[in-house]
Every structure is written in structure tokens, then in C-alpha cells.
Amino acid sequence: MDTAIPTLDPAPAYALWAASYPAQAHNPVMHAEERAMLALMPPSLDGERVVDAGCGSGRYLRHAMARGATTLVGVDLSAPMLARATALFEHAPAMARIALAQGDLTALPLPDASADVLLCGLAVGHVPQLEPVLREFARVTRPGATLVVSDFHPVGAALGWQRDFRAEGQRYAVRHATHYYSHWHTACARVGLAIDAVAEPMLDPADIPPGARFDPVALDVPVALVFRLRRLPD
Template sequence: METPTLDPAPAYALWAASYPAYAHNPLMHAEERAMLALMPGRLEGQQVVDAGCGSGRYLRHAMARGATTLVGVDLSGPMLARATALFDDAPSDARIALAQGDLAALPLPDGSADVLLCGLAVGHVPDLGAVLHEFARVARPGATLVVSDFHPVGAALGWRRDFRAEGQRYAVRHATHYYSHWHAACARAGLAIDAVAEPMLDPADIPPGAHFDPIALEVPVALVFRLRRLAS
């Protein structure tokens, strides 16, 4: 049976009920290690924006690094509903806001982020330039942005971002953004590329008996950037 491919909004409406707020597969573990290595070690006094926050995975990591002013934006209302669990675990002085919005049209004022995070979401928007332009608008000059996506080698190998819901397997529509696209889009948006990581799977993360493409152990599975907002 062919796996239906859904646009992000209906896909995450189905997926949200079972989508945890932590890395839950080997690829996500590899991506998360790279993201955390490129994020600032301490975030006290920083306003942190998580664009495409989903169920709140990187908002939790930001809180663990001392952030108390956080904003999460996601296209999916059901995923944001999962992220509200953050309020139960947040320190008493935390100010957390969650808002529904598109990555290319964030409901945030100019220059409002000291740190902007985006994990595995930019591929849901075909126009990478529009997303990075919006990230640059929201970031203050000098701000750090840490952004990840699925590595384009996965698309070349035919891998899909799929999930199971209500007894059916689905795939989420996803655009492939090559490094050359990132380089050009960052230059147009006024973002400097400070660091790039291409993490690979750790065999220790793969559960016994798992079915997967063995070449996945030989190629990078994510593309992770640390960017800096240049002064206007």
C-alpha cells in the first residue's frame, strides 16, 4: 500500500497525539547532539525563540540552560497543545509564550530574539530564503541562530519523514535544501554562517532488531548551522 504524503498541518494534526517532547529516534538523537553542541552553553537573561517548536523539545533544553524568557511558535495547534506541558515544569520566574504561526511569517516583532532555535522544521517550507529572511527579521543584530534540517543525502537515498497514526503510515511533505541554498539564502538575509555540523548516527542509539537502511550508518543524517545576525 502506498504511503500517503500529507502537508505539514494535517500531518502534525494526526501525529501530535503520539509525538513526545524529546528525541525519539536515532536521527533525532544525532541531530540533537549537534544542536546542543552549537547552542550557547548558558542562556540566562536571553530571550529565546523556538521557531517550529512542536511539542517543546528545544524550549526544554533552553530552560535547562537557564533561559526564563521563551517564545515557541508552531504551525500546528495540536502540537502547541502538547507543548503546554512546559508550563508544568517551568521555574517560577519563567515567562513562556506559545503562538501559532508560519516559519515564513512569525507573529513576533523585529529584533525580539537574542537566540533563535529551529529544529528539523525548515524543510517543511519550500522557500528557504523566505524562512531565513524572517528569522533574520526576528533576530536582533548579533543574535545567535541554531537551525537544523534533514541532510539532503537522505532525500537522494529516498528516505522519507514518516510516522504511524490510527493504524496507517503517513509521510510528511518535505523540501530538500542543499548547502548551496543555505549559503545563498544566508547571504541575502544578512546572516553569517559561523559553524556547520553534519552529524551521523551513533550505532548505540539503534534499538536491537530495528529495520533501517544500513547505509544510514555511513552518511550524515542532519545538517546543523550556527548562524549570526549581522548588523544592518
Template sequence: MDAATPLLDPAPAYALWASSYPAHAHNPVMHAEERAMLALMPARLEGLDVVDAGCGSGRYLRHALARGATTLVGIDLSGPMLARAAASFDDAPAGARIALAQGDLTALPLPDASADVLLCGLAVGHVPRLDAVLEEFARVTRPGATLVVSDFHPVGAALGWRRDFKAGGQRYAVRHATHYYSDWHAACVDAGLAIDAVTEPMLDPADIPSGARFDPVALDVPVALVMRLRRLAR
């Protein structure tokens, strides 16, 4: 990242980014992360209460709908991103109940033990304390619940990569904490979550547009850390 690029906290960053943020994977890293997330998500979600924590513009809510979910809650810190998500559900299946609410990953506006499936795509790094996030995820999920969570791989931070975007002709970067696998392991133990599966997806060269400028090292290292967790009885 250029030293002149402003580094913003998530709320002001997504307020600027929301108007141009699509409800689908829109870069090679997100395509790699999404393939891994979808492979770890339950194949069918009928009859299950699904929460997307850090739902953004609604990307994984749409995937959950495609897998049969009819009761869904999307929560995000950013009001403008939630508005973007709401606008994308005009074509939701009849009978689907989708609620959107503003909230922090460490203080979700949900009752205890209210979710069978919790999804969280590329959002936990916006919170410095991973343990606080996973404690909250454990609070709102039922024993036996499935959680599928992704974040940018720590190797990216080591290589100096940043999550950046353009708005109004200016480039910005979003502040993002680095959570190592050891952090995940310790936080899961404390929260009563079991790690059932871990994947470290890499870029597919076919996803990289011709002439795109990117660090060629990105083809040789994982770009995301994706986990399937299980809520234990406590």
C-alpha cells in the same frame, strides 16, 4: 517509502501525529541531530530572549530552560503540537515566562529585532523557500543574535528516505523540501546572516534499538545538517 503511504502537508500531518509526539528526541536521527544542536547552542541563556521557531512539542524550549533561559517564545504551525508543548511545561522553573503562538516560519508573530537566540530544529524543510524562512529569522533577531538551525541532510532525500509516522494504525509521510548547502549559503547572504559553524552528524549505533529495521547505509552518511548562524547588522 511505500507507494501506498499517504504524503501529507505539515499541518494535517502534525494534527494526526501530535497526540503521540513526545517532547524529547525519540529516534536515532533526532538523537544525532540533538547532540549537534546542543553543541552549537550557547551554554548559558540567562537574560536572553529565546525563540524556538517550529517548536513542535517543545523539545528545544525545554533545553533552553535547562540552560537558564527565562523568557521564551515557541511558535509552531500546528495547534495540536502547541497544545502538546503546553502540557509538557507543568514543571517549568518558577519565574520562567513561556509564550506559545501559532504561526508560519515565513510569518512569525513577533516584532522586529525581538530575539537574542533563535532555535529551529528539523522544521525548515517543511517550507519550500529557504530564503523566505531565513529572511524572517533575520527580521525577528537582533544584530549579533545567535541562530541554531537544523534540517534533515540532503543525502537522505537522495537515498529515498522520508519522515514518516503511524497514526490510527496507518503509516503517513510528511512533505519535506530538500535544501542543499548552496541554498543555505545563498539565502544567508541575502538575509544578512553569517554562517559561523556547520556540522553534519551521523548516527550512533548505540542509539539504534536491537532488531530495528533501517537502511544500513544510514550508518555511513550524515543524517542532519546543523548550522550556527549570526545575525549581522544591516
């Protein structure tokens, strides 16, 4: 991968990327991550209060609605990405209550214990330290709540992979921290979260378009870390 491309912090990166960012998985890594996330999510979210932290253009809010959730909150750092997520309102069931709010993963604009389920797809790596993020996730979820959280697998960083995109004719990368499994284990123990399940999905060759430019090693290693966590009693 070309390491000479400009690397941007998340806010300016997504300000550029938002206009072309789809509301669904749009590359082989995201397809692999999404299959694992959906497998670890509760099969029914009917009656549950669902928060999507780092919701972006609303990918997992859509999946939550498909599983019956009607009380949903999406939080994202990027106002342009939240503007993309407003398309959710056009397709939501009449009884759905959806709110979108701008906020940081370490300071979610939500009350304590306000979520039954928290989802976070491929966003925690945008924050340098994992523990403050998981501490905030624990704060906003009720005891017993389910959290399903994913990140890019550390093996990708070891291989020099970047999260890159093209905007206005230029290729950019988004700055992304590497959080190892040991970081997750330690942080969860400190903030009151239990690790109930871990998935390390690999690419499906069927997701790779003909002629795509990618590192062939990617077929032999996991591309994401996906955790199902449980909020422990206080």
C-alpha cells in the same frame, strides 16, 4: 523505505501525529541531530530572549530552560502540537515567562529584533523555499543574535528516505523539501546572516534499537545539517 505510503502536508500530518509525538528526541536521527544542536547552542542562556521556531511539542524549549533561559517563545504551525507543548508550563521555573503562539515560519507572530537566540529543529524543510524562512528569522533576531537551525541532510532525500510516522493504524509521510548547502549559503548572504559553524552529524549505532528496521547505509552518511548562524548588523 515504502514509497507508497500517503504523503501529507505538514498541517494535516502533525494534526494526526501530535497525540503520540514525544517532547524529546525519539529516534536515532533525532538523537544525532540533537547532539549537534546542543553542541552549537550557547552553553548558557541566562537572561537571553529565546525563540523556538517550529517548536512542536517543545523539545528545544526544554533544553533552553535547562540552560537558564527564562524568557521563551515557541511558535508552531500546528495547534495540536502546541497543545502538547503546554506541558512546559508544569515544569517551568517560577520566574520563567513562556509564550506559545501559532504561526508560520515565513510569518512569525513576533516583533522585529525581539530575540537574542533563535532555535529551529528539523522544521525548515517543511517550507518549500529556504530564503523566506531565513529572512523572517533575520527579521525577528537582533543584530549579533545567535541562530541554531537544523534540517534533514539532503543525502537522505537522495537515498529515498522520508519522514514517516504511524497514526490510527496507518503509516504516513510528511512532505519535506530538500535544502542543499548551496541554498543555505546563498540565502544567508541575501538576508543578513553569517554562517559561523556547520555540523553534519552521523548516527550512533548505540541509538539504534535491536531489530529496528532501517537502511544500513544510514550508518555511513550524515543524517542532518546543523548550522550556527549569526545575525549581521543592518
